[in-house]
Amino acid sequence: MNILLLGSGGRESAFASKLAQSPKLTQLYVAPGNAGTPAYGKNVNLRVTDFEGIADFVLKNDINMLIVGPEEPLVKGIHDFFLNHPDLKDIPVIGPQKEGAQLEGSKDFSKQFMIRHKIPTAAFRSFTKSELEEGLKYLETQKLPIVLKADGLAAGKGVLICETLEDARKELKAMLADAKFGEASSTVVIEEFLTGIELSVFVLTDGKSYKILPEAKDYKRIGEGDTGLNTGGMGSISPVPFADATFMKKVEDRIIIPTIEGLKKDNIPYKGFIFIGLMASESPQGKEPHVIEYNVRMGDPETESVIPRIESDLIDLFEGVANQTLSEKKLKISGKTAATVMIVAGGYPGEYLKGKPITGIENLKHSTAFHAGTELDNGVVKSNGGRVIAITSLQDNLFDAVQCATADAGRIYFDARYFRTDIGTDLMNL
Incomplete structure (x- = not known):
């Protein structure tokens, strides 16, 4: 199978690494990709919102499936573009159509949806x-x-x-x-304003059935101890210790099932990921989940912690989404813990430095480097974004995963680089 994956961040690097493991894959293309994605496929110089350019590439390269990483092309209707194109309508797109993408594209739409279907929210x-x-x-x-x-x-x-x-x-x-x-x-x-602990729950759906993927917790603040400015995410942990079977049953019964059923009742077709940002609030009955927001794609950097824990063939799951046979597929999840530490550019999340040569990626001992804001310049890997590289370690327990990811992040160097050394430490005493 020939697959085109849209995106250029750490999320897409994690997807690419997993897709490359599948015996079903013939050729993977990543548009536009980054300096790390050629390890798994071929980079294609296309913007994710250049629908005509994407269509031309898909037809010329016999693409059998389109996987959409970021939200912008989904909100702008790339799935609908394929369905309405006579030569593309039979090529599966993993990601919702424009109406379903409004769950992320419009906060008001998503809040009205939650109220309509009695989903707990602020x-x-x-x-x-x-x-x-x-x-x-x-x-x-x-x-x-x-x-x-x-x-x-x-x-x-x-x-x-x-x-x-x-x-x-x-x-x-x-x-x-x-x-x-x-x-x-x-x-x-x-x-x-809701108080409690935030976490992210991820669901893959074919519009009829669903699979609950590993949950994760991400760290938004630039500074140690969750201080300073908000960022796109400085790291993530999966699984989340407090998200036990009792809590996840509440999430499934009160949020996931009403969401899937609500989409059906509203006649909104949906094939792809639903990222549910939750607040776990304390109550006499234990932690209670409330939806902060929906996203219509996987999160970043959560994907870099979630994907390594999925042991099933990702392409097989995506075929289940495309053919609405997801209920027949097996989802196997590792019991290990994944910790992701994001290395960012100097100045981030404000005006940040770019074009800095990166060294030490080959020195990692217990982790995988998922490139995010990187580029190849005459064979040299250089920084090209605010969040530059995600370092993920999959280990038997939270302590070891955090230690290994943090130590390996320290083995990578570029001028003025920065990373938090406390990712996951708040979860160790829960």
Whole structure:
């Protein structure tokens, strides 16, 4: 089977490494890929939103399946583009159609979906630019801190947690009146602030049945001890110790099943991943799950911890999605723990350094390097993004996985590189 994988980050590197292990694979292409993906397939110089270019490549290279890594092409309708193209309509796309992708593409859409299908989530109201004054009055009735979310995609920057009413008013005006996040904040969701521990649950569905993939916890803050600015993710751990069978049964019964059934009731076809961002809140009955957000693809850096724990053939699972026979497929998950430490560029998440030669990747002892923001320049691997390389170690327990991943991250060097040394340590005493 010839497969085209769209994307260029650590998530796509993890996918590529797993796809390359399948006996079903003939040739893997990654568009655009990074300096690490040629180890698993061929890089193709295509933008993920160049639908015409992708179509041309697919037809010329006898592609049998398209796997979509990032959210933007899904929200912009690449699956629909294939279905509506006479020469592409029979080529399976792993990723939802445009309507289903609104679960991530519109915060208001996803919140309305959750309310409609009685899925536990934070209380909220949505406001448009013309409703700014109403929104400001609403803020005065809410508890602090309060969460403001741009309705549309804002490159991971559209969620603000405001500690004071003055800050919340200022930011709401900036988002609605001044288009702080462009078109993405033409509608703003004002949401109750939930407390607890966050985790990510991943589901693969063919629209009828589903498989629950390994859960993970990611670390968003740049600084040790979860301090400093938010990032795209500084590391991740899978499994999550507190997500025991009792908690995951609550997640399945209250969130996963109503989500899959809700999509059916709303006549929304869905073939691909559902990433459920959860808050586990304390209650007298134990930890209770609430949905913070849906994403319609795998997370990054969570994928780099989740994929190494999947022992089944990934292409076989994807064929189950394409043919709606996922219920017949076996999902085997390793009992080991995966720890991922993200090495980032100097200055990240602000303005960061690029083009720095990277050394030491061949010195890893107990880990895999999943390239993210890297490029090949005349045979030299150089940094080309904020998050540069994810180092993942799969070990028998959490302590060993964290120790090995952190030690191996230290074996990689480029100018001004940085990584957190405390990824996963908060979970060791749970």
